Amino acid sequence: MTTPTPAGPANRLANFFRPRKQAVASENKHRLDATVTKTTEESSQKSQKSIQVLCAENEALKNDNDALKKQCGDLQDRLQRVEQRLGIVGKDGDSDDDEQEVEEVDAQPEDGVDKRCTASKEATQSKSEKESSPFSFHRQAGMSRYDHRLLPPELWLSIIRWATHSQSVFDLPTFEPFHASFERQNKGEAGALAVRHAVVQVCKLWRDFGLSSLYEDVMVRHGAPALAEELGKTYGGEQLGTHVRRLELPYPYTGTATNTSSDLALQILQSCPGLETLVRPFMPGPPDAVRYEFPTRSHPFPNLKRLEWWHYNDAARSGGINSLIDVLCYSPNLQYLVVGGEMWSSAPSTSDALVLPALTTLRVRRINVIFVQEICRWQLPSLVHVVAEFPLEQDGLEDIWRMFGARLCTVEFGRHVGFLLSDQITPFLAGCPQVQKFNYFLNFTYPPPIFNQPCALQSISLHAHPCFMVTDMIPNSQERLERHLAFLSRSSFPALRRIILYGDWGDIIPDPLFTDFTQSMNSRGCLIEYATGDMHSCTPSPSA
Template identity: 70%
Template sequence: MSRHDHQSLPPELWLTIIRWATYAPLGLDLPNFEPFYGSSDHDSQGEADAKAVKCAVVQVCKLWRDLALGILYEDVKVGRGVQSLVEVLGKTYNDEPLGRCVRRLELPYHHTATITNTSSDLALQILQQCPELETLVRPFMQGSPDTVRYEFPIRSHSFLNLKRLEWWHYNDATRSGGINSLLDVLRHSPNLQYLVLGGEMRTYTQTGNALELPALKTLRLRRMNPLFVRQICQWRLPSLVHVVVDFPLEHNTLDTIWQVFGARLCTVEFARHVGFLLSDQITRFLHGCPQVKAFNYFLNFTSSPPIFEQPCALECISLHAFPCGMITDMITEAQERLTLHLAFLSRSSFPALRRIILYGDWEELLRDPRFVQFRQTMISRGCSIERATGDMHSCDQTLSV
């Protein structure tokens, strides 16, 4: 590219190119619900490559530095150099503090340990320097959580712009309150839209006035114990419409979620976990959520339910064809599972069902005579079968091979 071309391209186009070149899958998590988003394997190498490209881009020229410096600092994981990070985020570039660029922050618990009454000050300084923060992640601790000590209380922080919170609960950390306490953080996050929760809660907290999250639309449940679910069911969630379940909870604990929130839900999604193969979770959820409009699940990771004969309001079912390595060698069982799933979808009482959307690689399944017959049956009932791209031509071409 000539020097003239470099100067003639508008900054908006350069920004689009830089954004495309430095995007890592799942790097920045959005507050909006999208089917099967976040169910893929974590791409650590992709994130590392994207960060390396960002670092290289800001050193090319002043124009690229001006455009990409905000991208470089929009996604920050607090690591070993905490003091250096505090200093960098406090610096200004083009009269703007770099901390204002941060949109997503991953804050491990060992940075908010309270061994002394000032040991967590650096973490609080980082939060104070990120007023535009939209996503906060308190991740699962690698190694033994017992090695991190919480002996003093920690201050609270206001998260006025926070839209997404991913929280792994630790009882010892919660005792120190403030930014280590889920309830405290939720009370200071009035605009939260997407909440991801996991962990084992040992002590039920009576909140007095019920905790209310007025803007929360999506709740994602990871592995958690019944006491944690009981706590969640005490909250007021007037805007909740989407529930994603990463793991079938023990002792049919999910039934409590369906009983409390099921009547208002529009979407339920089962994530990619082999635990859903061990028991029929679909029938229980359909009984508890009669008004749900959309249901998403992984065909090869979900136990095939019996025919559902109670009418419900389902309008759209999304199926993901991601292969399950545990059943790859059990061809007969896999084929039987496909037959049972197709029977469930075609013979159950879903009078409002109008769309079935296919995600993932369906090339082989689309050629299967059972699926061809299933497709014809559903179309005759006014239910379309679409690829996730929305291009039915690719589906028709595959079927005609």
């Protein structure tokens, strides 16, 4: 018999909730199963995606590795061809010799260690690693038996010079066409200095070769005491200051607020006996910020070839290294002089005329009439080049042409809009009848009228650097071009044989005006040439 179930209120309530609990449990189970399934699918998709990404990255790395191997192979082929041209490859090509052979060095340095960058004799790299690694510098089949790092010192010097020199041309004591208008505009000086620092830390050989480039160009800044101490140190039996070739010395470091204020600058100069270029730059701040209360000592510059000087009268009163006249008197071999600034009548001047026997190039920035009169008092027997960066006030350039014009060979007008305001070419040609070369910027120079006086011009160099300034006094570029070409083609230049084009002439060459001008000049025996490579290398233009 079945035991009867009590029919009380509790049992009836339990019977009422039992189906609901079962339904809720079933629903939770279904939700859990769905969540697990969804999570599993997402994990599977993520895993597949990760696998695909890894496969793609692996394929990219494999392609990069293949590309690097190919580049290394190309470099090895190029190295072998260079060695063959230099005549240092073995007769048999060394195709079956995989072991590196290094010639013994007879001359050893004092410490008994070879300072040259040779391969280590204790290398234990296996033969298979040498042949398979794309980065291995060990000789493989077909390469030279000599280590390519055993180069003559002159080649190492040339390589390090190219690697550590910025693109800007180092200040030269000789004249270069249009170089004055583009000096010190390169932004790569900091990068070149960083490369020099890295080169001298590679090995002793590279330090010996690269040390001169590290110290050849020095600018005195806030670390002047540390610089003076560093230049006084010795390396390899030589003082580091002997490597300095160019020194930029701002005026704040030669002030004389006390009688010993300039001693640090003099100490730096004394540490640089081989100095060839000295720069006294323009002060961006107010000149009276530097005090000159005591006299300054002079310093000899027997090897100085180039001097860039911005004149300040307060500084000149202290004499010595702050006075242009004193520095010129102690620079007997000066070849290139750049001057700027204003000279007062109270500025000290020598009673006897200053003689600069070796000066060949005078570059004039913005100077006043008194400064021009002082220059005209100098005796410059070797002067042949004059660069005028700015048209001087009160016809100052005409005084220079009148004084030195008979001996000049080259005259150049700078890239300054001041030359667009008035005709500066006609007074120059009238004052320098014997000049042979004339350089000017086509778009920065006022077009002169036709010139029919006797003239010995043989070569005219034109630079096409653009100028976008147009006013009522300045004609537009097309009108300037037309008037300049008329001046060149119709003036009386019987000795003119070359017109050299500098800069970008791509927009001017197709102009019919220039085509007719080229034909006219060619018929007179004058060639139109493009400047290529360096400033002195020229090749005839296709239209010539």
